[in-house]
Amino acid sequence: MVEKTPVALIVSDLHLSDRTWGSHPDLLGDSYWGLEQVVRRATERQPAVVIAGGDCLDVSRPNSQPVSEFLQALAELQKQDIWFWYIQGQHEFDRPPWLSVSPWGTHLHGLVGEVGPFKIYGLDYQPTAHLPDALQAIREDADVLICHQAWREFMGRDTCQGELWQIPHVPLVFTGDLHQYREATFRGADGRDFRVYSPGATHMRKIDEPEEHYILWLYDDGTVERETLRSRPVIRSGPLSREEQLEEFLVGLPEKLAAADAAAAGLPEALRRPLVQVKFHRDLPQVERRLAAVLNETASLHLQEFTPAAPVGVIGDALPEMSLEQREAVVASGLVGCLSTLVEETDPVYQDLQRLALCPNVRAELQRMYREHLGEA
Ligand SMILES: [Mn+2]
Numbered sequence: 001m002v003e004k005t006p007v008a009l010i011v012s013d014l015h016l017s018d019r020t021w022g023s024h025p026d027l028l029g030d031s032y033w034g035l036e037q038v039v040r041r042a043t044e045r046q047p048a049v050v051i052a053g054g055d056c057l058d059v060s061r062p063n064s065q066p067v068s069e070f071l072q073a074l075a076e077l078q079k080q081d082i083w084f085w086y087i088q089g090q091h092e093f094d095r096p097p098w099l100s101v102s103p104w105g106t107h108l109h110g111l112v113g114e115v116g117p118f119k120i121y122g123l124d125y126q127p128t129a130h131l132p133d134a135l136q137a138i139r140e141d142a143d144v145l146i147c148h149q150a151w152r153e154f155m156g157r158d159t160c161q162g163e164l165w166q167i168p169h170v171p172l173v174f175t176g177d178l179h180q181y182r183e184a185t186f187r188g189a190d191g192r193d194f195r196v197y198s199p200g201a202t203h204m205r206k207i208d209e210p211e212e213h214y215i216l217w218l219y220d221d222g223t224v225e226r227e228t229l230r231s232r233p234v235i236r237s238g239p240l241s242r243e244e245q246l247e248e249f250l251v252g253l254p255e256k257l258a259a260a261d262a263a264a265a266g267l268p269e270a271l272r273r274p275l276v277q278v279k280f281h282r283d284l285p286q287v288e289r290r291l292a293a294v295l296n297e298t299a300s301l302h303l304q305e306f307t308p309a310a311p312v313g314v315i316g317d318a319l320p321e322m323s324l325e326q327r328e329a330v331v332a333s334g335l336v337g338c339l340s341t342l343v344e345e346t347d348p349v350y351q352d353l354q355r356l357a358l359c360p361n362v363r364a365e366l367q368r369m370y371r372e373h374l375g376e377a
Pocket residue numbers: 013015055089091177178179
């Protein structure tokens with residue numbers, strides 16, 4: 001069977017930067033590898049255009065390497081006559097956009113790009129106050145929107161800039177900003193149904209983001225297909241409340257590390273180092289030392305301490321229809337363990353609640369989250 005030729009490769013939140021986590025300088029190269037995979041797959045499948053949905057760069061005052069890597073990627077696409085269209089996210093926002101230093105690539109903001117049967121309209125990140133007008137200004141002949149916003153339907157009421165149903169007339173929307181894959185159908189104010197895709201980021205930018213990452217292929221019949229990118233391996237402990245749970249995790253860890261190493265075959269050297277996230281009850285003794293003894297510097301360790309669970313009577317009574325045994329299991333898993341009984345783990349609300357549950361200072365964390373969602377962090 002002949003493989004269909006895609007019209008466009010769609011990617012978002014490449015966040016080109018040397019390091020992802022200031023706290024873990026041993027983790028390098030994830031964002032460059034994301035871009036490399038994009039160029040490689042575009043080279044193999046030859047879409048007419050690569051479209052980037054914002055946050056191509058991580059900051060609006062980047063150092064030279066991210067810019068230089070992007071220039072090389074664009075030169076490579078130019079050599080093959082694959083267009084590159086982009087919009088800006090809040091992270092990289094500048095006038096003129098950084099990517100305009102390249103002769104290749106088109107800043108699609110406010111323009112309609114015609115490719116295959118599509119007329120694709122680009123909209124840079126808009127602050128809340130400007131979004132309604134910007135949406136109304138989407139050109140009437142456009143049938144695809146590429147944008148970069150926090151939408152209420154995906155991110156919750158308190159942190160959003162707008163609501164997807166406000167988007168006029170286009171039947172297909174791609175949005176950056178949510179570092180998570182989503183696809184859903186919504187009904188617009190005009191009564192039409194339209195499809196929305198969030199490709200998610202190309203790599204993990206925060207410890208609680210999903211470890212799966214994707215690019216999207218758009219075909220001329222309007223179908224969209226996702227393809228998994230390869231990423232640094234991640235091992236997560238789940239909440240460890242009791243000594244037996246910690247012991248079990250430590251015993252099983254070498255096997256998990258071996259599996260992670262096998263899964264990392266073929267990745268660039270810097271990405272083969274797995275990321276190990278361990279959430280533990282603060283009363284468990286010497287957790288870091290015991291983990292370090294097993295890891296022997298072969299992994300990047302992210303520790304998250306949590307505080308004691310409330311007594312069974314407090315949380316247990318509020319849990320719906322569970323046997324005493326199930327309740328005890330949930331309560332023993334701590335505050336974080338309880339969250340998953342109330343909110344789906346894939347729900348962004350879950351991630352926010354989890355952050356708040358694990359942080360030492362709720363007020364400071366809320367302020368940080370507020371700034372992040374405004375794009376000021
Ligand atoms: Mn982003």
